[in-house]
Amino acid sequence: MNRTFISCSLACFVSLSGFAGDWPQWLGPTRNNHASSDEKELAKLPNLLKPVWKIKIGGGFSSPIVSSNRVIYYDENGEMEVAHQLDAATGKEIWQTPITSRFGDEWGAGPRSTPFVDGDRVYVQSCSGEFRCLNLADGKIVWATSFEKDFGVKFLGNKADEGTAARRGNNGSGLVHGNAVILPVGSPSGATLVCFDKLDGKILWKAGNDEAAYSSPQVATLSGLEQIVYFAADALLGVDRRSGRQLWRVPVKTFAKRHAATPVISGDNVFINSHTVGLICEKISQQDGQWVAEQSWVNKEAKINLSTPALVGNFFYSQGPAKNFVCVDATTGAVKWQQPGFGRQNSATIAVGEKLLVLTDDGELVLILANPEKYTELGRAQVCGKNWNFPAYADGKLYVRDAHELACYDLHLELPVQQ
Numbered sequence: 001m002n003r004t005f006i007s008c009s010l011a012c013f014v015s016l017s018g019f020a021g022d023w024p025q026w027l028g029p030t031r032n033n034h035a036s037s038d039e040k041e042l043a044k045l046p047n048l049l050k051p052v053w054k055i056k057i058g059g060g061f062s063s064p065i066v067s068s069n070r071v072i073y074y075d076e077n078g079e080m081e082v083a084h085q086l087d088a089a090t091g092k093e094i095w096q097t098p099i100t101s102r103f104g105d106e107w108g109a110g111p112r113s114t115p116f117v118d119g120d121r122v123y124v125q126s127c128s129g130e131f132r133c134l135n136l137a138d139g140k141i142v143w144a145t146s147f148e149k150d151f152g153v154k155f156l157g158n159k160a161d162e163g164t165a166a167r168r169g170n171n172g173s174g175l176v177h178g179n180a181v182i183l184p185v186g187s188p189s190g191a192t193l194v195c196f197d198k199l200d201g202k203i204l205w206k207a208g209n210d211e212a213a214y215s216s217p218q219v220a221t222l223s224g225l226e227q228i229v230y231f232a233a234d235a236l237l238g239v240d241r242r243s244g245r246q247l248w249r250v251p252v253k254t255f256a257k258r259h260a261a262t263p264v265i266s267g268d269n270v271f272i273n274s275h276t277v278g279l280i281c282e283k284i285s286q287q288d289g290q291w292v293a294e295q296s297w298v299n300k301e302a303k304i305n306l307s308t309p310a311l312v313g314n315f316f317y318s319q320g321p322a323k324n325f326v327c328v329d330a331t332t333g334a335v336k337w338q339q340p341g342f343g344r345q346n347s348a349t350i351a352v353g354e355k356l357l358v359l360t361d362d363g364e365l366v367l368i369l370a371n372p373e374k375y376t377e378l379g380r381a382q383v384c385g386k387n388w389n390f391p392a393y394a395d396g397k398l399y400v401r402d403a404h405e406l407a408c409y410d411l412h413l414e415l416p417v418q419q
Contacts, residue, residue, distance in 0.1 A: 023066040023392035023399075025116035026173035026216050027262060028350065033310035035352045035393045042355050042411060045367035045379030052397070053091035054407040058082070060110025061171070061387075064401055066394040067117040070094070070136070073406055074124060076102040076110035083115065083124045083132075085139060088397070091408060095139035103127035103169055105158055108403060112171040112214075114390070118198060123181060127169030128155040131183060133201065143201035151187040151194065153212075163256035164211045164233045171214035171260070177241065180204060182219070182228055186212025192232055193217065193239055205244030210235050213259035220265040222284040223291075229265060231272050233257040238270075238284060238291070248291040250282055262308045264316070266330065269296065275305040275321065279333060299333035302326065306346040306388065310356065312370040317356055319347035325358065327372050339375040342366070348390040359383070359391050359400060365409075383409060 021036045022029060029036050058075035065072045071086040080098040087094060102109055103126070113125040117136060125131045129147025134140065147153040147170065160167035165186050174183040181198045185191045185206075192208025210232035217230040219241060226241040234257065237249040252259070254276035264271040270293075273279045279302035282293045302321070309318035311330060320326035320338055325347065327336040343360030350357040355378070356368040363384040369376035387402040396412035 021395040022068065022117075023394040024118070025065060025175065026063065026114040027308065027390070028393070031175065031218060031262075032264065033308060033349055033351055035350055039352050039393070040396065040412065041353045042357075042367060043378070045365065045381060045411075047379065047381050049365070049381045049383055049409050049411075051407040052410050054405055055086075055091045056404065057084075057401060057406045058110055059104070059108055059403040061108065061112040061389055062110070063114040063390040064392045064399045064406060065115055065117060066392045066397075066399060067122075067136070071392075071399060071406075071408075072115050072117065072122055073401065074099075074111045074113075074115055076104075078102065081111045081126050083122070083134065083139065085122075085136075088394075088408070091406075097124075097132075097134055097139035097141070099124055099132055100126045100128060100130040103155075103157065105168065107168070110403070112169045114173040116173060116176060118176040121198070123174060123176070125170055125174065125183070127171075129153055129165075129170045129185070131174075133181075133198075145196070145201055147185050147187070151185050151191045152189060153185060153187045153191075162233075163258050164213055166211065168214065170212065172212060172216040175217060175219060177219045182217055184212045184215070184217055184230060184232075186210070186232070192237070193228060193230055193244070195244060207239045207244040207246055208232065208237060210237065211257070213257050215259045216262045218263050218265055222265070222268050222270070223286045229263050229270055231259045231261070231263050233259065236263065236270065236272055236282065236293075238293075248284060248293045250293045252277060252280075258305075260306045261304065264309060264311055266311060271309070271311075271316070271330065273302070273304040273309065273318075275303045278302045279304060279309075279316075279328060281330070281333065297333040299328065299335070302328055302333065302335060307349070310349040310351045312351050312354070312356075313372075315370070315372040317349055317351075317368070317370060319343065319345070319349070319360075325368070325375070327375075329372070336372045337375050339377075346388050350391070350393050352393065357391075357393060357398070359387075361386060361388055363387060363400075363402060365398070365400075383407065
């Protein structure tokens with residue numbers, strides 16, 4: 001097998017407009033767990049980090065984002081889900097906009113989808129499927145859509161029998177690409193994915209007959225064609241970015257339809273993971289005029305449940321299935337090493353050059369060398385409480401939240417810079 005097939009991985013992902021070092025969307029500037037290439041390397045992590053600022057916030061699993069020296073976060077206030085904008089330097093609030101009624105279950109209350117910014121707009125999605133395009137300057141609504149009213153997707157909450165978005169919330173975060181916003185609406189009546197004009201909300205196309213799970217879509221060029229890749233409730237699928245035509249579909253049946261991790265794409269390869277199926281590599285190609293998805297390998301024991309792995313070179317780094325951290329060879333699926341002592345179920349991993357910043361669901365921040373030969377830890381510190389929130393990393397500053405607080409840490413002040 002060709003061991004250089006991962007080399008073009010960073011060219012596949014959408015990057016939103018903004019300042020160098022911004023973190024404007026789910027999984028970062030290029031939507032693949034990598035910090036901006038402008039970020040400086042970090043050498044060590046002290047066992048005590050002091051926040052630049054810290055504020056009280058409401059609950060939710062939505063992650064903070066950073067754009068043009070502003071922080072956007074999304075929480076709940078006991079009655080409503082609310083979007084907020086802060087000054088990134090001070091944590092001072094600039095505006096807040098209520099979106100819709102609060103949702104909560106046994107896992108916690110508050111929104112679970114991460115906002116995203118493009119130009120002078122910020123886009124926010126509620127658990128119940130209320131989507132809003134807001135003016136970045138003042139938080140006023142520019143356009144809106146409702147998954148239930150406009151596409152017939154009923155949000156049932158705990159009344160639902162299965163673990164799709166209709167039960168646990170519309171967790172997946174949409175994306176901006178060109179003139180379009182693409183959302184995981186999840187209607188089984190022809191609107192799994194919906195493409196809107198990003199400026200006025202006009203529907204450009206609808207695609208698919210699958211329900212939504214909790215995963216977020218990606219945009220990538222596979223076998224020469226630009227397409228949207230989405231891990232739905234019962235399948236992995238690819239859709240033509242321009243027309244919305246479904247190109248290929250791979251059934252993936254898992255317990256409770258709990259597809260939470262975002263697909264990772266490198267070259268013509270799509271990687272997915274869940275607690276039921278493990279870690280899978282599908283190669284996408286065109287053969288005799290037909291689109292074909294072929295399974296290159298599967299590691300059924302690499303049951304990475306909620307975390308989206310970070311791909312550095314030819315190797316994945318991620319929270320593993322046994323309160324551990326793992327390194328997996330992306331060309332074969334073989335586990336290179338595993339290290340105990342990482343939270344419970346979910347850790348967020350950010351690649352910063354050849355280092356990894358890992359936030360565990362116990363609130364520990366760990367700095368690791370991205371080395372496939374052995375585990376090398378460069379320090380760890382407690383930075384927040386229990387969480388399932390992906391942090392944002394922009395211009396050397398880490399923004400972390402849990403169910404009660406949002407904090408900013410300047411790692412360049414705390415860490416010696418590698419020469």
